[in-house]
Amino acid sequence: MKKNPFKILILGITSVCFIFALSACSIQSKPTSDNSEKVVNLFTWANYVPDSVVNEFEKQTGIKVNYSNFSTNEEMLAKLQASRGSEYDVVICSDYIIEVMGKQKNILMQPIDKAKIPNYKNVDPQFLNQVYDKGNKYSMPYTLGSQMIVYNSEKVNFPIRGYKDLWNPALKNSLVLVDDPRIVLGMTLKKLGYSMNETDSKKLDQAKQDLLKLKPNVKVLDADTPHNSLINGDTTVGFMYGSQASAAVKANPKFKIVYPEEGMNAEEDNFIIPIKAPHKENAEKFINFMLDGKISNEATTANEYVNTNKAAKKYMSKEYLNNRAVFIPDSELKRAERFRDVGSATKTYDLIWSEFKQR
Amino acid sequence: MKTKFFRQISNIYIGMIFIYLYLPIFIVVVYSFNKSMAGTEWMGFTMDWYRKLFKDLNVIIAFKNSLTIAIVSTVISSIIGTIGAVGLYKYNFKGKNLVEGLLDITIVIPEVIMGIALLMYFSQMRFPLGIGTLVLSHTTFSIPFVFIVVKSRLAGFDSSIEDAAMDLGASRFKVFTSIILPLILPGILSGAMIAFVLSFDDVIINFFVSGPESTTLPIKIFSMLRFGLSPEINALCTLMLLITFGILIMVQFIKTMGTKKV
Numbered sequence: 001m002k003k004n005p006f007k008i009l010i011l012g013i014t015s016v017c018f019i020f021a022l023s024a025c026s027i028q029s030k031p032t033s034d035n036s037e038k039v040v041n042l043f044t045w046a047n048y049v050p051d052s053v054v055n056e057f058e059k060q061t062g063i064k065v066n067y068s069n070f071s072t073n074e075e076m077l078a079k080l081q082a083s084r085g086s087e088y089d090v091v092i093c094s095d096y097i098i099e100v101m102g103k104q105k106n107i108l109m110q111p112i113d114k115a116k117i118p119n120y121k122n123v124d125p126q127f128l129n130q131v132y133d134k135g136n137k138y139s140m141p142y143t144l145g146s147q148m149i150v151y152n153s154e155k156v157n158f159p160i161r162g163y164k165d166l167w168n169p170a171l172k173n174s175l176v177l178v179d180d181p182r183i184v185l186g187m188t189l190k191k192l193g194y195s196m197n198e199t200d201s202k203k204l205d206q207a208k209q210d211l212l213k214l215k216p217n218v219k220v221l222d223a224d225t226p227h228n229s230l231i232n233g234d235t236t237v238g239f240m241y242g243s244q245a246s247a248a249v250k251a252n253p254k255f256k257i258v259y260p261e262e263g264m265n266a267e268e269d270n271f272i273i274p275i276k277a278p279h280k281e282n283a284e285k286f287i288n289f290m291l292d293g294k295i296s297n298e299a300t301t302a303n304e305y306v307n308t309n310k311a312a313k314k315y316m317s318k319e320y321l322n323n324r325a326v327f328i329p330d331s332e333l334k335r336a337e338r339f340r341d342v343g344s345a346t347k348t349y350d351l352i353w354s355e356f357k358q359r
Numbered sequence: 360m361k362t363k364f365f366r367q368i369s370n371i372y373i374g375m376i377f378i379y380l381y382l383p384i385f386i387v388v389v390y391s392f393n394k395s396m397a398g399t400e401w402m403g404f405t406m407d408w409y410r411k412l413f414k415d416l417n418v419i420i421a422f423k424n425s426l427t428i429a430i431v432s433t434v435i436s437s438i439i440g441t442i443g444a445v446g447l448y449k450y451n452f453k454g455k456n457l458v459e460g461l462l463d464i465t466i467v468i469p470e471v472i473m474g475i476a477l478l479m480y481f482s483q484m485r486f487p488l489g490i491g492t493l494v495l496s497h498t499t500f501s502i503p504f505v506f507i508v509v510k511s512r513l514a515g516f517d518s519s520i521e522d523a524a525m526d527l528g529a530s531r532f533k534v535f536t537s538i539i540l541p542l543i544l545p546g547i548l549s550g551a552m553i554a555f556v557l558s559f560d561d562v563i564i565n566f567f568v569s570g571p572e573s574t575t576l577p578i579k580i581f582s583m584l585r586f587g588l589s590p591e592i593n594a595l596c597t598l599m600l601l602i603t604f605g606i607l608i609m610v611q612f613i614k615t616m617g618t619k620k621v
Contacts, residue, residue, distance in 0.1 A: 041571035046582035051415060067417050068574040069582035075566060082482045087571050225587045232400060244587060247396065303586070 040282040041066045043076065044092035048269075049290070050302035057289050063282050073097035080108045085275035089283035095268045098139050099132035099341050109138040109272045116284040119291035122311035126333065127268060131340060139270035140287060143305035146266050146328060146336065147183055149258040150227075150245045155236040162261035163191040166237065167210075171217045176230060176238040179223040181353035182339055183265070185211065187239060190262045196337045199345040208352045215359050230255060243304040246325035257324040259332045266336035268308065300326065306333070384600065391593035408594040418579065418595065425576040426602075428490060429558040432497035437551040439498070440505025445539060448513040459510075465503045473500060474567035481568060488570030496568045497558040504557065505550030512546030545614045552610045556603055 046069040070076040085108040186196035220229045226240040227248040293311025300307040395402035562577040
């Protein structure tokens with residue numbers, strides 16, 4: 001009873017606790033920032049804007065970048081809705097979610113003043129004025145993504161030109177596809193000569209029957225790392241995103257890339273400014289900086305997406321220009337189709353997809 | 360003869376269970392040292408991914424955020440949970456079962472619902488999202504875990520010691536600090552450990568209540584998946600595992616020290 005070694009310990013712990021509790025209070029009562037603060041809150045996928053670019057921006061402008069992450073566009077939208085379009089200054093997200101946001105009653109984006117962003121002129125006009133945001137009122141393109149066919153030239157002994165070749169019975173149990181209903185169904189529709197955004201139930205049914213015929217060829221469905229099954233030899237032909245195709249080619253040059261003759265798909269990722277962005281001016285500065293040719297090239301070299309900037313062309317390395325996965329010729333991009341919101345047909349797409357997976 | 364046979368069988372069984380539990384984790388750690396970017400074949404040993412991680416400022420910020428939130432929320436929830444458990448143990452009142460039941464329910468509420476509820480609450484209150492809201496949320500979901508562990512520790516408590524101490528003239532506070540607290544300390548520590556680990560690796564609630572300056576490590580890992588699995592993600596996972604195991608070992612150590620002395 002005289003000496004309790006724990007008594008001191010406990011008193012110590014309790015007092016530390018109180019200090020912590022108090023400090024927690026001080027953290028949460030931090031005031032929201034005003035426009036003069038040298039900060040910009042960036043919200044996008046991790047590593048999508050390379051560190052070197054962020055550092056360069058901070059060095060040039062003295063504005064600190066708070067880089068926070070989401071993993072899907074839907075998450076991002078939920079977050080913006082909850083904060084009523086405040087908290088974040090610049091969001092980089094996909095085109096279809098911008099179309100969805102543009103149709104909402106309370107538009108969570110604010111129109112971007114193009115006069116404040118002189119580098120807007122650097123954006124290649126073929127990527128502007130798209131259906132998801134006519135006249136680019138709310139958005140400016142950052143990069144573009146697309147899917148393509150990759151095949152093992154040592155194993156496939158017939159020419160592959162387009163989607164229809166994936167149905168070839170010679171490819172039994174040797175195909176890998178991105179695990180995504182819109183992409184795989186879009187490819188099937190395209191093969192049949194329809195639009196990737198078909199909503200007609202008869203045509204969708206036809207696509208379903210056709211897709212079920214593809215099933216014996218499909219060995220792997222993988223959303224994040226489809227290139228792995230190509231590299232380790234599980235599969236010989238794949239349909240996947242450019243950055244993934246690039247990873248396969250880099251692992252082994254025996255993998256060849258094909259732009260499907262039926263036409264590709266293109267998805268743009270864009271900068272937007274939320275309606276109540278706390279540091280609007282810094283957001284404009286950031287977007288302008290990102291649209292600089294040199295910086296734009298630095299970003300797409302790192303993240304292996306398709307560049308949408310005219311001024312970036314002269315900075316591109318030979319390696320980038322020769323990488324068919326990321327440097328897609330304009331002729332292909334011009335006729336590439338965009339995914340659009342298919343409205344109530346989304347349900348049909350999901351049904352077809354689950355039936356396809358269950359077979 | 361027969362017992363030996365059974366012992367062998369049971370050893371094999373235990374071994375298999377451990378392989379099942381630990382092999383995937385082991386592979387994650389091993390592949391964090393793989394030279395190959397694609398991560399399917401072993402191409403040789405490298406520390407490059409770790410070097411890359413420590414150069415990445417965002418990783419360090421996320422790491423700091425995760426640790427701060429986990430430590431602060433663990434401390435607060437341990438205090439509140441312990442006080443609650445002791446209080447409910449010592450005093451009888453109307454509706455006591457209801458109070459206990461309500462606390463248990465918070466454990467089984469799906470995280471998504473909890474996350475959405477907290478987010479709606481904070482945004483209704485116009486509370487700026489950030490470290491503060493994360494600490495509050497983590498404290499909320501950690502309290503019941505501390506409470507339950509401490510409560511079960513108190514269940515085996517011999518109250519005659521307490522009576523004896525009071526009989527000898529000890530004040531209530533004295534009884535609490537020199538008798539009850541040392542006896543339930545292992546329980547508090549176990550509860551705190553659970554709280555820490557839950558907070559450190561939480562994704563769903565973090566996603567909902569985090570703000571522009573408070574990206575945490577698990578969120579960062581999830582977001583990195585857009586560009587596919589890479590050894591860099593493995594390296595980050597390994598770091599998280601190290602911290603979790605470190606905390607586990609530390610708590611175990613303190614606990615054994617404590618029981619020896621008491």
